[in-house]
Amino acid sequence: MNIPIRVLTYSGYKADERPTSFLWGERTFQVKEIVDRWYDMDHNCFKVLTDDGNIYLLRHDMNSDQWELVETEAGSGK
Numbered sequence: 001m002n003i004p005i006r007v008l009t010y011s012g013y014k015a016d017e018r019p020t021s022f023l024w025g026e027r028t029f030q031v032k033e034i035v036d037r038w039y040d041m042d043h044n045c046f047k048v049l050t051d052d053g054n055i056y057l058l059r060h061d062m063n064s065d066q067w068e069l070v071e072t073e074a075g076s077g078k
Contacts, residue, residue: 007058007067019046019058024069029056045070 006023009016018037021030029050036047044060057071 001068001070001072003069005058005067005069007060016044016060019048019067022056022058022067022069 003024007019008021010018010020018034019031021028023029029052031048031050033049034046035049035055038045042062044062046058046060047055048058049055055073056069059068059070060066061068
């Protein structure tokens with residue numbers, strides 16, 4: 001998928017610590033929960049549950065400081 005997106009983040013002890021919302025097309029998705037996260041050499045990845053009840057995989061490229069939507073899946077509808 002790898003769709004460029006705009007992401008708002010929480011910055012605590014480090015910059016862009018975790019996503020809080022993202023803009024895909026004309027819609028803003030609020031992150032309700034970080035389901036999983038992992039860190040690679042060049043990317044930070046976040047599997048997030050959003051306010052629409054779906055789960056999205058977001059990837060932050062640390063070299064280019066760009067965010068991408070990598071994958072979507074039906075969520076639990078929380």
